[in-house]
Each structure stands twice: as C-alpha cells, then as structure tokens.
Amino acid sequence: MRVAFLGPPGAGKGTQARDLAREWGVLHLATGDMLREAVTAGTPLGRDAKRYMEQGALVPDEIIIGAMAERLGARDAAKGFILDGFPRTIAQAEALARLLKDLGQTLDAVVYFDVSEPELLRRLTGRRVCRACGHPYHLTSSPPKRAGVCDTCGGELYQREDDREDTVRNRLEVYRRQTAPLLDYYRQRNLLATVPGEGAIAAIRDAVRAAAGAER
Numbered sequence: 001m002r003v004a005f006l007g008p009p010g011a012g013k014g015t016q017a018r019d020l021a022r023e024w025g026v027l028h029l030a031t032g033d034m035l036r037e038a039v040t041a042g043t044p045l046g047r048d049a050k051r052y053m054e055q056g057a058l059v060p061d062e063i064i065i066g067a068m069a070e071r072l073g074a075r076d077a078a079k080g081f082i083l084d085g086f087p088r089t090i091a092q093a094e095a096l097a098r099l100l101k102d103l104g105q106t107l108d109a110v111v112y113f114d115v116s117e118p119e120l121l122r123r124l125t126g127r128r129v130c131r132a133c134g135h136p137y138h139l140t141s142s143p144p145k146r147a148g149v150c151d152t153c154g155g156e157l158y159q160r161e162d163d164r165e166d167t168v169r170n171r172l173e174v175y176r177r178q179t180a181p182l183l184d185y186y187r188q189r190n191l192l193a194t195v196p197g198e199g200a201i202a203a204i205r206d207a208v209r210a211a212a213g214a215e216r
C-alpha cells in the first residue's frame with residue numbers, strides 16, 4: 001500500500017493516517033511531524049525549517065525533498081507508506097514521482113480530504129496536541145477526559161504555535177496557492193480519489209479505505 005493523503009491543514013489527514021497505517025502495517029510519514037521533531041531536536045534540518053513553519057509558510061522544496069528522499073529510501077519504507085502532508089507543491093509531486101521510479105515503486109492512490117473552510121478554521125484553532133505522543137484532541141469535539149492531559153499517555157497537551165488564528169489563515173492561503181493545484185495534477189494522472197472529510201471519524205475511515213483501494 002503506497003498512498004498520499006492530500007488536503008488542507010485541519011482536514012483530518014493525520015488522524016486517519018495514524019489509524020490506517022497501523023491497520024495496514026505501513027509507515028505513517030508525516031512531514032509536519034518530522035519537521036517539528038527536527039526543530040525540537042535542534043538538528044540542521046530543524047534549524048533550516050523553523051522560521052518558515054512559524055509563519056505558516058512552506059519549507060523550501062529542496063529541503064523537504066532531500067529529507068523525503070532519505071526517508072523513502074530507508075529499508076522500513078519498502079513495506080509501504082501513507083504520506084501525510086507531502087507532496088505539497090507540484091515540484092514536490094514531480095520529485096516524488098522520480099524518487100519512486102528510482103525505487104521501482106508507484107503510488108496506488110492520492111486521497112483528497114474535502115472539508116469546508118469554516119470547518120477547517122474551527123478545527124485548527126481548537127486543536128490541542130500531546131507533546132509526548134502526538135495524539136490530537138479538540139477543545140469541543142474531542143476533548144481529553146482531564147483538561148490539558150493526554151488520555152493515552154498522560155502527556156501535556158499544547159496548542160501548536162501555527163494553530164493560532166492569524167497563522168492558520170496564512171496556512172490556508174498557502175494551501176490554496178501552492179497545494180490545491182495538485183488536485184488537477186493527480187486527477188490528470190487518474191490517481192485522485194475524493195473523500196468527504198466531515199462527519200464521524202469511523203465513516204471517513206471507511207471512505208478512505210475504499211478510496212485507497214484497500215478493499216480490493
């Protein structure tokens with residue numbers, strides 16, 4: 001199984017990718033998580049990426065493409081993967097196609113999560129994430145049992161710097177300008193499958209399974 005999840009920030013790609021990667025026994029490769037870990041660890045990648053991320057801008061293509069080339073070439077990626085948050089530009093999509101070709105692999109599907117803009121704003125500004133395990137919560141629609149504490153691991157919940165409203169608006173604009181053109185790119189290549197990204201998490205998961213061809 002080799003699929004990419006495409007959609008604006010807050011569309012629910014990470015939630016679904018986490019569950020389905022476990023179910024399918026493949027890697028969940030979330031570039032945003034990789035970059036946040038690099039920033040926290042203070043690696044060269046993290047130092048390069050930090051200022052772009054803080055503004056809600058995209059990290060330059062050559063940086064992210066280099067990091068993904070390394071990751072996709074690693075042995076554990078041979079069992080399959082869900083790409084979450086990559087590619088985000090046409091240049092990244094072209095680089096991904098080249099990378100996979102070199103590895104003798106192809107993408108099975110690109111799943112687009114369709115969510116309205118008011119809903120994205122609501123989700124992102126209310127999102128809280130566990131610092132320790134990355135589990136996502138929402139202040140009103142999926143709150144933790146104890147405020148500020150992760151149900152799964154007891155870690156501290158925090159609001160991502162880039163989930164504040166002004167940065168969220170910028171991220172949505174960046175998505176419209178730089179990432180939305182990928183919809184046509186993958187549609188033309190007969191890889192795009194759209195799922196409605198609003199509703200119950202389990203119902204969306206069923207739709208993603210079908211869209212990714214996991215039921216064939």
Ligand code: AMP
Pocket residue numbers: 009031032033035052053054056057058059060064084085086087088092162171
């Ligand atoms: P995310 O967690 O996917 O919303 O990503 C958080 C931030 O990481 C984005 O706002 C970008 O600054 C950066 N980022 C993540 N993935 C990419 C990518 N594929 N290309 C460029 N920047 C990225």
